Amino acid sequence: MLLLGIDIGTSFIKVSVINAATGKCIHSAQYPETESPIISSQPGWAEQNPDTWWENVRSAILKSHSQKNYDPHDIIAIGIAYQMHGLVCVDRDQQVLRDSIIWCDSRAVDIGHKAFGDIGREKCLRHLLNSPGNFTASKLAWVKQNEPAIYNKIDTVMLPGDFIAMKLTGHISTSISALSEGIFWDFEQYELSKAIFEYFGLSTSVIPEVKDVFSEHGRVIASVATDLSLKEGIPVSYKAGDQLNNAFSLQVMEPGEVAATAGTSGAIYAVSDQLTSDCESRVNSFAHVNHSADQKRIGVLLNINGAGILNRWVKNITGDHSNYRQIDEIAGTVSPGSDGLFILPFGNGAERMLNNKTLDAHIHHINFNIHHTAHIYRAAQEGIVFAFRYGLDIMRANGIHPSVIRASKANMFLSDVFTEAFVNATNTAVELYEGDGSVGAAIGAGLGAGIYKNIPEAFGQVSPIQKLVPQQASLYNGIYENWKKILLKQLNQ
Numbered sequence: 120m121l122l123l124g125i126d127i128g129t130s131f132i133k134v135s136v137i138n139a140a141t142g143k144c145i146h147s148a149q150y151p152e153t154e155s156p157i158i159s160s161q162p163g164w165a166e167q168n169p170d171t172w173w174e175n176v177r178s179a180i181l182k183s184h185s186q187k188n189y190d191p192h193d194i195i196a197i198g199i200a201y202q203m204h205g206l207v208c209v210d211r212d213q214q215v216l217r218d219s220i221i222w223c224d225s226r227a228v229d230i231g232h233k234a235f236g237d238i239g240r241e242k243c244l245r246h247l248l249n250s251p252g253n254f255t256a257s258k259l260a261w262v263k264q265n266e267p268a269i270y271n272k273i274d275t276v277m278l279p280g281d282f283i284a285m286k287l288t289g290h291i292s293t294s295i296s297a298l299s300e301g302i303f304w305d306f307e308q309y310e311l312s313k314a315i316f317e318y319f320g321l322s323t324s325v326i327p328e329v330k331d332v333f334s335e336h337g338r339v340i341a342s343v344a345t346d347l348s349l350k351e352g353i354p355v356s357y358k359a360g361d362q363l364n365n366a367f368s369l370q371v372m373e374p375g376e377v378a379a380t381a382g383t384s385g386a387i388y389a390v391s392d393q394l395t396s397d398c399e400s401r402v403n404s405f406a407h408v409n410h411s412a413d414q415k416r417i418g419v420l421l422n423i424n425g426a427g428i429l430n431r432w433v434k435n436i437t438g439d440h441s442n443y444r445q446i447d448e449i450a451g452t453v454s455p456g457s458d459g460l461f462i463l464p465f466g467n468g469a470e471r472m473l474n475n476k477t478l479d480a481h482i483h484h485i486n487f488n489i490h491h492t493a494h495i496y497r498a499a500q501e502g503i504v505f506a507f508r509y510g511l512d513i514m515r516a517n518g519i520h521p522s523v524i525r526a527s528k529a530n531m532f533l534s535d536v537f538t539e540a541f542v543n544a545t546n547t548a549v550e551l552y553e554g555d556g557s558v559g560a561a562i563g564a565g566l567g568a569g570i571y572k573n574i575p576e577a578f579g580q581v582s583p584i585q586k587l588v589p590q591q592a593s594l595y596n597g598i599y600e601n602w603k604k605i606l607l608k609q610l611n612q
Contacts, residue, residue: 120570121145121193123349124561125176126361127201127279129167129221129383130154130431132175134183135557136194139570142580144558148183150175154431158218163225163468163477166218169207172279173286180347191348197287197339198357198564200364200556201280203300206258211274213285217266220258221279223384223424225469225477227257230264232475235400238314243400246305247312248417250400253469255301260319276325280358287355288337291327298329299406300360306394309412332359332408333567356567359408361556362386362420367408368559369525369552370578372416377521379541379549381531384467385426385503387511389419389519401472401513408563419519421510422471425464425480426503427531432466432480433499437492447534450496455540455591456598457494459484461605462502472510473610483605497536504540505602511545523548528584529555542587543595550583 120139125132131154135147155175158166184191204222209215220226231251235243243250251257255278263270277285278297285291298304298311303326305312311323330336336355344351359367366378366388374392379385392415396404407416434446441449465473466480482498528551531537542549562577564570571577 120195121189122561122564122570123180123194123197124557124559124564125197125199125283126556126560127172127176127199127283128361128556129157129202132172132179133555133557134176134179135555135561136183136189137558137561139195139565142562142578144554146183146186146188147557148179150179150182157221157223165221165224165468167221169215169219169279169282172283176283177347184348192350194349194353196354196356196564196568196570198560198562198567199280199283199355200359200361200560201278201283203278203360203362204255205279206255206262207277207279207282208262208269208273209275209277210272213289213291216269216272217262219279220261223468224258225253227253227261228469228475230260231257234318238318242314244396244398246307246314247302248306248394248396248404249302251302251315252400252471252475256303256315256319256321259321263320273325275327277327278360280360281327284336284355284358287339287343289340290337292330292336293327294330294332294358296332296359296363296406296408296410298326304406333357333563335567354568357560357563359560359563360405362388362422363405363408363418364556364559364563365527366390366418367563368527368554368556370574370581371525372407372409372574377519377524379507379524379526381426381503381537383426383428385423385507385531387421387507387514387524389514389521391417391419391519393417395419395517397513397517399474401474402510402517403471419514419517421514423464423503423506423510424467424470425506428467429462429464429480429499429503430531433495437495439492443533446496447536449493450500450536453493453497455501455594457498457501458489459486460490460494460498461602462498463606463609464499464502464506472513476610478609481605481609500531500534500537501540501598502602503531504537504544505599507541508544508599509603509606521547523550525550525552525583527552527555538587540595543589543591544599546589546592546596548586548588551585551587552581552583554581
């Protein structure tokens with residue numbers, strides 16, 4: 120028995136096929152070969168075409184099949200992880216009405232900020248656990264205000280993972296977890312938020328059927344099965360946002376457990392059993408994959424828009440044709456602190472942990488006689504790490520004090536420079552695991568389809584491959600404090 124996991128990232132689609140009995144990944148593939156662009160027709164806007172996601176999903180699955188490491192007809196269930204907070208709008212024929220307004224888009228910040236004040240800060244934080252911010256509900260309100268002709272054609276709104284499940288099965292569903300990340304869910308009343316729908320003048324009819332994360336979200340239709348060499352009728356049995364799925368992949372399910380990821384964006388994700396919120400909504404709380412009315416499991420998310428995207432930008436802008444591993448080796452020739460060169464990585468839209476300010480990225484203290492390419496490479500990675508530290512300190516102020524952070528050895532955590540700086544700047548041990556979001560989605564599919572009875576069975580053979588503990592925390596703390604002074608100066612301008 121095989122399980123297929125699909126991870127809908129911003130830069131790539133990645134798929135993995137795992138052996139359900141052993142949990143081992145048989146083959147992984149990603150598509151496209153070069154990173155997908157973000158459409159930004161105006162400053163602060165960020166969109167992608169959902170139909171392009173679907174074409175890339177098809178290409179990634181067929182690319183994986185082409186290696187002939189398995190029989191595609193042995194795949195018995197599909198799981199989906201996806202970039203969070205994106206707005207996908209379709210008409211009654213399931214046709215996309217406009218490009219998706221994705222997670223790092225900032226156009227709805229003012230709409231969400233006004234809603235926060237008008238609905239009431241205390242009410243929002245008590246019922247929604249968040250400010251409406253620039254999340255999915257505020258993005259839908261923007262469409263209503265600015266594109267009424269499109270809005271009036273909307274039959275259903277969904278998140279990116281819901282859209283891919285729809286393309287596979289013809290059925291549209293969502294979950295409480297997904298609704299909470301869109302800021303559509305009232306945690307106290309355990310229902311769709313009347314305050315949000317009434318304030319924005321939205322109809323609840325646009326929300327699809329609500330199902331558990333681990334459940335059947337439709338079955339693969341005949342035409343898709345033929346196209347993708349899959350068996351007709353296999354279920355899509357798991358859907359979760361990428362940060363929730365990353366935490367699930369690392370077995371972060373219970374209060375006090377913490378995960379991190381550093382792809383295009385970066386995140387630290389902690390689980391709580393309290394309906395917790397930050398007074399300024401700088402970190403955000405969502406229903407975790409195992410949240411229920413009887414068992415509260417709230418994922419507290421620190422998100423950093425400008426993470427790996429900075430690393431990619433630096434690679435491209437320097438014209439370096441080396442791969443990321445070679446760039447990491449070059450960065451490693453420079454001492455911690457990059458000889459006084461500092462980079463603020465906030466060049467990918469409004470940052471929630473900075474009170475939704477669009478700060479842009481900055482390079483500080485360049486000395487033409489000292490600094491060269493290696494310094495830029497290292498300063499970029501350290502700048503991302505220091506953004507993590509800044510956000511983690513906000514989480515610590517909200518009562519989250521991790522003794523260890525779990526992460527997949529993937530994306531930025533493939534870099535020795537980044538990982539060493541992360542461990543020391545946060546002064547927190549890190550456990551690294553094999554696997555990634557697509558593998559986690561495949562395991563989720565197994566749970567949702569009943570192949571695994573419970574979490575311990577699903578992850579029975581998974582253990583950390585490496586553990587790193589702080590060795591130079593004092594050194595990195597001093598460097599961080601200098602970086603933080605620059606950040607605070609920029610914030611106060």
